[in-house]
Amino acid sequence: MLKHLFAIAILGSLTTVHAKSDKPNxxxxxxxxxxxxxxxxxxxLDIDTPHLxxxxxxxxxxxxAYNMGAYNGAVCVASRAMLNTGRFVWNTYAHDTGPKMKKEVQDRRMWSQLMNKAGYRTYMTGKWHVKAKPEDIFDVAVHERPGMPNQTPEGYNRPVDEEDYKNGxxxxxxxYEGFWKGGKHWSEVVADDSIDFLNDAKTHDEPFFMYLAFNAAHDPRQAPKEYVDRYPLDRVKLPENFVPKYKYQDEIGCGEELRDARLAPFPRTEYSVKVNRQEYFALITHMDDQIxxxxxxxxxxxxxxxxYIVFTADHGLAIxxxxxxxxxxxYDHSVRVPFMVVGPNVKKGEKNNAPIYLQDIMPTALDLAGAPIPDDVEFKSLLPMLNGKKKHYDSIYGAYKGxxxxxxxxDWKFIHYPTANANRLYNMNADPFExxxxxxxxxxxxKVKxxxxxxxxxxxxxxxxxxYNNPAESWKKATPSKKQKTTH
Incomplete structure (x- = not known):
């Protein structure tokens, strides 16, 4: 039996009624x-996110909620490719090339295309960073953004000290453009587009699927001054596990050759980390207001x-x-993300501690839409867990390159560094900050064994x-000979 939602516009005595699908948005x-x-x-953390x-x-x-990993330095590329194809990380790697991704689009099996097949009008704005054109797979796509806002040399190796901050x-x-390129902050543009989409959606009978992708809180971490001012440095606490230098940073690809790592000076100082966290929090609070x-x-x-509203992120960040x-x-600060679901019959104020992958939202949305989940979608619908099932995964896997x-x-996390021949072991219940x-x-x-x-x-x-016995050589063989240019 069809439910009916009414979009009512009253101009004098004129009333317009639109019959809606019984499928959820x-x-x-x-x-x-x-x-x-x-x-x-x-x-x-002491951070302001009232809307979230x-x-x-x-x-x-x-x-x-975890991201499964990445096959290149731009972790978001792998995360978003997994999200939109539904495949686990290494099967996504096999398809994350131009020609193969193009076939995904032609076969109409990307997430938004599957939602469209199920009768949904689809919308997209913001960061995409998938090797497919959003206008080919969404009904409406505007303001597609690159992997990150444009960078300037002044945004790196900063701040060295208070004088450097004052003058820099x-x-x-x-x-410096970045998030300000085009004249309006990109987070505000995403919100503007989203409001336009919602106004358009109420005029259509089809249910909607909206993919609203902020670039925040990616660097350059730019927000209006009033948001930065909300976080004076005496409010910003240093992480409990702060150290000036990570023991294995060079062996695991997190040393000075890594773009992200060069944003703050080496070795890390309390002052530089606090300023970077201040700007991170400010950008998140600004995004929260747009949400x-x-x-x-x-x-x-x-x-x-x-x-149904779902909020999550493509991965975390150390800062x-x-x-x-x-x-x-x-580490959890980088592989774990927020993940909230709100909607009809979803329990309020509930916490589910069972491990999931953030990409599980893709088959979950198809499940909510009453659409078939293709056989090659490897992530799992969360509907059974929302309805009381205890867990999907006995263990969570993570990877970064080779x-x-x-x-x-x-309660355990085991990290292995193949090229460094080193291990790390943490009891996450007793030692949540690792x-x-x-x-x-x-x-x-x-336990290690x-x-x-x-x-x-x-x-x-x-x-x-x-x-694992020959990590460097095996990874070299697994990596495409022609390096693909990506931004982080």
Whole structure:
């Protein structure tokens, strides 16, 4: 039986009524470089995110949502390719080339195309960073953004000290462009576009699927001055696991050759990390206000009651944790993301601690749409978990190029650095900030052996191209000979 939603425009005595589909709308809001800890309601950081906090109150939070990894320095490329194809990381790697991705589009099997087949009008704005043209796979696509806003030399190796900050780059100065390129902050443009989409959607009978992708909180971390001023440095706390230099930074690809790592000076200082975190928090709070505008428009257009809203990010970010700045590592601050679901029959104020992958939202949306989930979609619908099932995954896998591998299982995280021949072991329940490495403790030798075995088996199951006995050579063979230019 069809439900009916009414879009009513009253001009004098004129009333227009539109019959709507009984299928729910899907509003997907996607952030960039946003760690799981950066939601104020989680109580982990002193950060202002009132609108995202309301989503936590209004729906179910998956507290342990992970990105599976990346095959290049631009972690977002792999994350977004997995999201839009539904394949696990190494099967995505096999398809993440121009010709093969083009066939994905021709076969109409990208996420938005599958939603379109299910009867949805599809919209997209913001960061895309997938090797396919959004105008080929969405009904409406505007303001497609590149992997990151344009960079300037002044935005790197900063700030060295207070004098350097005083005389140098400021996040609110529009002359450096970046998020300000085009005259209006890109987060505000995403919100403007989203409101236009919602006003358009209320005039159509089809349900909508909106893919709203912020570039925030990616660097350059630029926000209006009033947002930066909300975070004086005495409000910004240093991470508990701060160190000036990560022990294995060079062996695992996180040293001075990595673009992200060069944003702050080496070795890391308390001052530079605090300033980088100040600007990170300011950009997130500014984005949160734009999300508030979107959610208000959803209510005002009368479409909220039949809409599922999902908020997550493509991966996290270190910003000073463990002496790291970027996302190219296996620590929770970089592999875990916020993940909230709000909508009809979703439990309010609920926390689900079972591990998931952020890309599980793709088959979840298809499930909500009553659409078939293709056989080659490897991620799993979260509907059973929203309805009470305990968990989908016994363990979580993570990878970065040929240099890092990870398995999370029960209370344990095991990290292996193949090219450094080094391990790290953490009890995540007792040591959530991953400060006490137990890998070399003889008492845990059996646990290291057990998890290394589990990691090898999981790698084989996931078609990992890495030969753990010959990591450098096997990764070289697995990497395309012609390097693809990507931005982080």
């Amino acid at each position: 899907i509003l997907f809001i996607f952030a960039d470089d946003m760690s799981y800890e950066t939601i104020g309601a989680y109580g982990l 906090d309301k989503m936590v109150e209004a729906g179910t939070t998956f507290t342990h 780059w400021k996040p609110w100065e529009t002359k 508030g505008r979107i959610l208000k428009a959803l209510e005002e257009t009368g479409q909220a009651d039949n809409t 000073g944790h463990h002496g790291l700045i970027g996302k190219q590592n296996m 240099q890092q591998r990870m398995i999370c299982k029960d 400060q006490n490495d137990l890998a070399m403790n003889p008492e845990y030798a059996a 057990e998890l290394k075995t589990d990691l090898l088996e999981l790698s084989a199951d996931l078609s990992d191209p890495l030969d």
